[in-house]
Amino acid sequence: MIRPIMTNEFFLKQPSEPATPLDAPIALDLIDTLTAHAHECVGMAANMIGQRKRIIVFMDDNTPRIMMNPEIISKKEPYETDEGCLSLIGRRPAQRFRTVRVRYRDLAFEEQAETFSGFAAQIIQHEIDHCNGVVI
Secondary structure: OOOOOOOOHHHHOOOOEOOOHHHHHHHHHHHHHHHHOOOOOOEEEHHHHOOOEOEEEEEEOOEEEEEEEEEEEEEEEEEEEEEEEOOEEEEEEEEEEEEEEEEEEOOOOOEEEEEEEHHHHHHHHHHHHHHOOOOO
16 A cells, blocks of 8 residues: 655654564555655655654665665765655765665565665665664
8 A cells, every 4th residue: 555655754763663574564565655656766664654663665676675674784885975865855965885784584574684785775774774763
């Protein structure tokens, strides 16, 4: 189901709670909502649709990828950039890393670990910031 986009900064600044297997419907709603906003958005976190759960979805070669309880376990090559967000007006500066290794659970709640670089790494970092209540 396509959900409305949360724009309340107070809500967005609240850290999210760990996801459980029962939160799979939230992940599916995130995919639907991201797909509906594909013309202006490449990633979303559950708090962007009003759910304080550690779930993100992002586009990876035009395919939506779900991560439940994502956690960056290593990062390399910091750089400065500026980013926009569907939940916020304008662009803001951010420090990101060119390569990140992420531990997460997939939709079946199986533990995974994967390394990302480039734009995918940047998107993941932005969405994990959302899970942590960091608004850039």
